[in-house]
Amino acid sequence: MLNELKLIEAIFDYSTEGIIVCKNYSEIVMVNPSAAKIFHYTTDEMMGMEIETLIPKEKRDVHKQVRNNYAHQPVARPMGKNMVLYALRKDHTTFPVEISLSPFEINGNKYVVCFIIDITERLSTEEKLKEYTEILKRKNEEISYLNHALESKVKERTKELARVVYELSQSKNELSQALEKEKALNEIKSRFVSTASHEFRTPLGTILSSISLIQRYTKTEEQEKREKHIQRIKTAVVHLTEMLNDFLSLDKLEEGIIRYKPNVIIVPDALRQIIEEITPILKKGQHIVYKHLSDLTQCIVDAQILKNILFNLISNASKYSDEGKPIVIESNIAENNLIILVKDEGCGIPEEEQEFLFTRFFRANNVNNIQGTGLGLNIVKKYLELMNGKVKLKSKLNEGSTFTIYIPFYFNEKSKL
Numbered sequence: 001m002l003n004e005l006k007l008i009e010a011i012f013d014y015s016t017e018g019i020i021v022c023k024n025y026s027e028i029v030m031v032n033p034s035a036a037k038i039f040h041y042t043t044d045e046m047m048g049m050e051i052e053t054l055i056p057k058e059k060r061d062v063h064k065q066v067r068n069n070y071a072h073q074p075v076a077r078p079m080g081k082n083m084v085l086y087a088l089r090k091d092h093t094t095f096p097v098e099i100s101l102s103p104f105e106i107n108g109n110k111y112v113v114c115f116i117i118d119i120t121e122r123l124s125t126e127e128k129l130k131e132y133t134e135i136l137k138r139k140n141e142e143i144s145y146l147n148h149a150l151e152s153k154v155k156e157r158t159k160e161l162a163r164v165v166y167e168l169s170q171s172k173n174e175l176s177q178a179l180e181k182e183k184a185l186n187e188i189k190s191r192f193v194s195t196a197s198h199e200f201r202t203p204l205g206t207i208l209s210s211i212s213l214i215q216r217y218t219k220t221e222e223q224e225k226r227e228k229h230i231q232r233i234k235t236a237v238v239h240l241t242e243m244l245n246d247f248l249s250l251d252k253l254e255e256g257i258i259r260y261k262p263n264v265i266i267v268p269d270a271l272r273q274i275i276e277e278i279t280p281i282l283k284k285g286q287h288i289v290y291k292h293l294s295d296l297t298q299c300i301v302d303a304q305i306l307k308n309i310l311f312n313l314i315s316n317a318s319k320y321s322d323e324g325k326p327i328v329i330e331s332n333i334a335e336n337n338l339i340i341l342v343k344d345e346g347c348g349i350p351e352e353e354q355e356f357l358f359t360r361f362f363r364a365n366n367v368n369n370i371q372g373t374g375l376g377l378n379i380v381k382k383y384l385e386l387m388n389g390k391v392k393l394k395s396k397l398n399e400g401s402t403f404t405i406y407i408p409f410y411f412n413e414k415s416k417l
């Protein structure tokens with residue numbers, strides 16, 4: 001029994017919680033060392049003290065009331081009800097406490113035992129925790145904001161990247177298209193240059209051989225022979241010039257340099273002059289029969305381009321006809337069109353190849369033994385496009401061909417061409 005009492009005494013003395021026992025809920029009758037320490041008193045000083053001494057002045061009246069109410073209905077009140085009360089130390093400083101109350105009776109006297117914990121530390125830790133939680137919350141919000149911003153930036157950049165990739169692939173396509181075009185153009189040019197240089201060789205050879213022959217014809221009676229070779233040289237030069245013109249005008253046409261420069265012309269006069277110029281290149285015995293079919297004779301057209309077109313058509317008519325064959329040319333003016341027909345009795349064009357005739361470098365398979373580059377008709381087509389005109393072809397193999405061109409013009413006040 002003695003031991004048990006000692007044990008209870010030890011619990012009372014060494015408990016880390018402050019323990020105060022009050023008689024009649026107000027007078028302190030027992031104080032353990034922890035309680036004295038919490039309030040900065042000695043245990044002796046506290047003995048007999050009214051409990052309100054340990055309560056801040058402004059709360060004392062309320063406390064007395066609460067205490068009286070409690071005296072009528074004393075119940076145990078455990079700790080940890082989240083109730084923060086304030087207590088008063090000896091030095092008049094206040095501090096937060098948590099208190100549990102347990103009422104009991106001995107010999108008819110009413111007591112209450114109070115367990116007291118100074119929660120200053122805990123509250124400041126809780127405060128700090130709150131603060132840290134708040135900081136953490138803010139940081140979290142910042143992070144989620146940054147995340148969001150980052151996400152939209154990534155989205156934006158991805159979009160931008162996709163656009164750049166698309167643009168890159170576009171320009172790659174454009175580049176490869178341009179390269180392809182360039183390649184094709186180069187191919188055509190080199191094909192042309194090789195064909196043209198091949199073509200130049202024959203007339204140049206003719207010129208050279210005729211000149212060396214002329215050199216040998218020194219006698220006066222050989223004048224006729226000399227004339228013949230001079231004529232040959234002339235023809236070869238015309239041929240060379242013609243090819244050069246083809247080459248130059250093709251380039252110019254493609255660059256869009258050649259412009260349509262129409263003038264009033266008297267059709268039969270202009271055509272007779274062209275025929276006169278081209279006659280020297282006709283084959284032996286070939287002759288041109290020309291007719292103008294309309295009463296109207298004037299029209300507005302680019303005379304130089306008209307001449308180029310007719311040179312091509314007439315030289316073809318001559319080239320693809322035998323010696324002695326006639327070439328018929330007819331001009332007409334009808335429905336605001338200048339219509340010119342060039343008809344020969346030559347080798348004709350195979351029907352299945354006629355649709356390709358105006359394609360650059362195209363040559364029909366029945367003319368392999370006749371020199372040519374396959375450019376003339378392509379040039380004719382381009383000239384006509386420039387003038388809004390068109391060309392029609394009728395041809396029968398071994399019978400002959402007829403090329404008819406239509407050039408629209410406007411012979412009225414409005415078109416001061």
Ligand SMILES: Nc1ncnc2c1ncn2[C@@H]1O[C@H](COP(=O)(O)OP(=O)(O)OP(=O)(O)O)[C@@H](O)[C@H]1O
Nearest residue numbers: 316317320348363364367372373374375376377401
């Ligand atoms: N009057 C024609 N009779 C028969 N075939 C023709 C006639 N005119 C053109 N052709 C055919 O059309 C092809 C193309 O003619 P084009 O005038 O374009 O070229 P080319 O006469 O061969 O050469 P060049 O560029 O020197 O004129 C000729 O190679 C030929 O096969």
Ligand SMILES: [Mg+2]
Nearest residue numbers: 312316376377
């Ligand atoms: Mg030709």
